[in-house]
Amino acid sequence: MIDTGSSRDAEHLCVLVHGLWGNPNHLLQVANTLRAKHPVDSLHILVAKRNSGSFTYDGIELGGERVCQEIEDEVEKLVREGQNIKRFSVVGYSLGGLVARYAIGLLESKGFFEKIDPVNFTTFATPHLGVRTPLRGWHNHIWNVLGARTLSASGRQLFTIDQFRDTGRPLLEVLADPASIFIKGLAKFERRTLYTNIINDRTAVYYTTGISKTDPFTNLKDIKVNYIKGYEDVILDPITPVAPSPPEKTELTYYGRFIKNSQTTVGRLPFLLAMILFIPLGVVAFLINSGVQSLRSTRRIRLHEKGLAGIQPGNYRVPLLITGMREAAEDLYENVNSAQSHEYLVHGTEEEEAHAEPSSPIAARPSSSTDTLEASEKPEVRQNDVPTLALAPYQLRMVQALDNVGFRKYPVWIHKVRHSHAAIIVRTDKPDFDEGRVVLRHWVEGEFIL
Template identity: 75%
Template sequence: MDTRNSHEAEHLCVLVHGLWGNPNHLEVMAKSLRAKHPEQSLHILVAKRNSGSFTYDGIERGGERVCQEIEEEIEKLAKAGQEIKRLSMVGYSLGGLVARYAVGLLDSKGFFEKIKPVNFTTFASPHLGVRTPLRGWHNHIWNVLGARTLSASGRQLFTIDNFRDTGKPLLEILADPESIFIKGLAKFERRTLYTNIINDRSAVYYTTGISRNDPFTNLDKIKVNYLKGYDDVILDPACPVASTEPEQVVATYYDTLVRSSQTTLGRLPFLLAMVFFIPFGVVAFLVNAGVQSIRSNRRIRLHETGLAGIQPSNYRVPLLINGMREAVEDVYENLNSAQSNEYLANGIDEEAEPGSPVLERPQSSHAVSKLNLEEEKTGPAQEVPTLALADYQFRMVQALDDVGWRKYPVYIHKVRHSHAAIIVRVDKESFDEGRVVLKHWLEEEFIA
């Protein structure tokens, strides 16, 4: 990947890929950065030591590797006479969590006393994990299965791990207001996230958008408001949706029967795929998961003993201030996307706060993030039920929102794989809507 760095640049931008990923996934992003910011003003580092199955090894080990890459890059540049004075971090998918971990490590080592943290951006990153918000034992099969098929990263993403004997999952520690991770994150001049509102088969809206509700579950009943200049892709963060008055139509028994048959016929290809192809994919997925988990456990042992090219003791700081890849990925995403969210019943409060009637606004000059907003000019806010998240997830939402984010919902229309399209993971025409996302990020959000 040619991003042509210059020895004059004082600003370092680090790009971190996601689960099963590699630096090639960020090629379009890196080229877009370079086209906007010449090598004299921006030095680009695409992290590479977590490529492929190495992403199975856990968020903390991924963060330690990225932290070491950053330190080595800055040291290499210093020897060549180049001084880095500003740092930006960009994470895609799991890479956003890895980047958040690395930020905590850097800050705990006094890194930001010498280098100014500028931009922290995530694209489709599951900040709250990937646990499906379901209630009842029969609905937890996927949460249990998925958590045990991706080694350490799977346990952490599904929040069933006990991180360093804290009695809490890593993601909860990552969002603890008293942690090194929140402290480091809060020092960035700007925190921005982009979240798909539909068709993200890997990480759905509530977790990538850090939200306790999802106003986009039925797009037929809402009016989507776009950001001027980015029509049909970027939603207006100040007022992303408005309710529409449903038409009063009296349906006959015949109409209901016709719609039912049309729905069944429309789902026939999917049902056939489920019956004939999914079983083979699941078997391949589980076999691969077992093999990769064994390999991951071996790497983890080497990592922990310092035999993997990194000394973990250099990064094991106190956490609290006060105390068949493509095929396998496709199967995982299909299984994950088949889950349906559930919501808290009216009148039931979660631990953090009652459910919000509308989506949180981004913290910025655009608007102040709130849990309860006044009526918009478009009319009364649509009632959006609160998702059945775990108590610690509600606490994570609150803690992360308190830090302040500029949140941009993204509506990818052309493809049903918005998780890849949002960053143009593959350079192809059908992912062009992702280019609009990158354009908005570079023109409106990225501080050079």
């Protein structure tokens, strides 16, 4: 059970927002870690629940409106009970981070932050740039277009093939427009922090959760990673996360490489056979389920638009621009998504050089409790050695806009499991996810401001 707690003395409200296919129980460890550090008389916790389960299919806009209303209702309820909320924080996991960013824009437009100070905005494994695989040419139509149509409105928005209202642009691009209510609201937070998996995140890969146009972690065997002192083997130093790997002392002979590769192939045979046997059945089941959920989602969206779903959409359809007025399905989706390979802009071309400037890894130096060696004391991988991913032009603009707002970015290396997306927040309480507890501990000890 999630211990949200309640006390009239608590003046700080923290809202937790779960991800796609999610429910409030996914955030149990996040809430409990917060509560262990901050008692009920100092922090009130709200775990948003109106987007649970298949309701997450309905899109970021509807999800954001539901969360916004849930926040407003909670604050009003606390006021009636004699509790005065003065400080406000939001935590989003996966899709929940995008829903939270939308809700923040709505709150900004309604004058919420004129009375309540925005303090912490944190995301864990949130695909800020969408989930479009950096591919070029016809490859886009195999996954980036077809895959987008399996998750109703949320899928189209995550793959950025939607056109949001009358803007003619994807919702995520509008969400990162410097002239939007969303960026204006986000910029007001005292601290913006993100945690991003560098490997084995089958749902949302590093470039999008880390808001980056490069991926220095593509070949981990060729680099040496630098960890934050006290959080070794899990959280990388955000200033200098990687360094060149020392040369290997021995070189395998041709025969040795053949034996090693053969052993690797043999070891993978059970997995390969399982994939051959079960993927066709899984794909059929996934597509049937996706079709059913998409139809249900479409009906809910129609009811929402007509004001028959408990929310009057007119209360939230404010001007956007300031200057212009379930487990099996999830696993299958993630397996297919993770099978896509990234492509890069051609090195030396004008297109690559135009976007070669590195984005800042962190907006501000971490507190002394998480300090590591100064960057000048470590060998580092030069940015020019890391190719630029073949992102869409609007994704590159999104990177720039979000970096201009400023995020404290923490790369995370989960070693024990092949599904780091769930482990980063300890989505279920099991020993294999213990490295996620290190992530949560770092967050509450060094990043979350009360």
